[in-house]
Amino acid sequence: MSSNDFTYTAEPVAVATVTRPAEQALVPQIPSPEEILEGDPVWEATEVWVSPDGSKMSGAFRSTPGRFKWYQAFHETTYMMAGHMIVTFEDGTSISLKAGDMVHLLPHTRCEIEVVETVHDFFVVTSTDGPVAV
Structure with missing residues (x-):
């Protein structure tokens, strides 16, 4: 899966949504071969919430150990629920x-991620240029 090829599955809500990100069912994602730099990481992700206009989305992501390229087109805030990665x-x-850390990425951030210990995170992405996708 490219970091820009996620399909919307969550229902937009107007007032509030309560979720437990660690308990969300995750869907297997297929990274493109050019994204993988080392190892054979298994990616899983899901959308938890999408704003009515599509400009904001939250979700959960999990990856097993490996090293890969990552491009984030949108502003992202990620809270690490488990694991360890080096960006x-x-x-x-x-x-x-590591678990308990939170990171904020600016739009158009390019990086390499090395997953040292399987990570499980909760993220929020936002856009001022229209609908988001991860």
Whole structure:
């Protein structure tokens, strides 16, 4: 799965949605071969909520160990529920994220992600340019 090929499955709501991200059923995702740099990571994801106009979405993602390229077209906030990953940005700086950490990415961020220990995260993506997709 390309990081831009996710299909909407969640129902938009007007007022509130209560979820337990760690308990969401995840759907297998197929990374493109050019995205995988090392290992054979298994990706799973799901949408949890989509705003009525499609400009905001939350969801859950899980990946087994491996190293891959990642491009995020939209603003993303991710909360790590489990695991450990190292994110290396184009300028060479790296951050290590573990359970309990939260990270904010600006739109058009390109990086490499090394999943050290299977990660399970909850994310929110937003766009000012129309509908989002992950």
